[in-house]
Amino acid sequence: MKSLIVLCISISTLACAEPNYATKDKSRPLAQSNPVSENCGAVFKNSNNCLNWRVEQEPTQDQMGSFTFTLSHNPLGSIKVVLWMPSMGHGSSPVKVEQLGDRQYRASQVYFSMPGKWQIRFQIKDNNQVLDEAVIEVEI
Numbered sequence: 803m804k805s806l807i808v809l810c811i812s813i814s815t816l817a818c819a820e821p822n823y824a825t826k827d828k829s830r831p832l833a834q835s836n837p838v839s840e841n842c843g844a845v846f847k848n849s850n851n852c853l854n855w856r857v858e859q860e861p862t863q864d865q866m867g868s869f870t871f872t873l874s875h876n877p878l879g880s881i882k883v884v885l886w887m888p889s890m891g892h893g894s895s896p897v898k899v900e901q902l903g904d905r906q907y908r909a910s911q912v913y914f915s916m917p918g919k920w921q922i923r924f925q926i927k928d929n930n931q932v933l934d935e936a937v938i939e940v941e942i
């Protein structure tokens with residue numbers, strides 16, 4: 803994993819969706835474990851909307867984190883971000899999502915309540931119905 807990150811950075815940060823914070827944190831980087839397709843960090847299943855994200859503030863056990871993300875197309879609903887731990891079937895505290903601009907968003911108050919494998923689930927919602935979803939898997 804470490805050599806992959808170094809390789810990605812030496813080639814180009816644009817060609818690789820590996821978030822650049824991974825190199826900054828010496829102790830335990832929040833490593834993305836799912837394969838990245840093309841230049842998308844994740845793809846929404848139904849709409850093929852391409853999502854890319856960048857960590858602003860890496861979440862720790864003491865501090866909430868934040869990241870920004872962009873979509874390739876305008877979503878047909880509101881955006882929600884859910885932190886989910888699939889192996890144990892629980893989530894974490896709610897993530898705040900604000901729109902920064904055209905197809906640009908910030909997710910803040912990001913907090914993983916325990917170490918392990920988590921999913922960051924990006925959901926496009928119409929009222930309470932999930933129309934589409936993109937998932938990024940991370941290890942905390």
Ligand SMILES: [Cu+2]
Nearest residue numbers: 887890892916
């Ligand atoms: Cu758990």
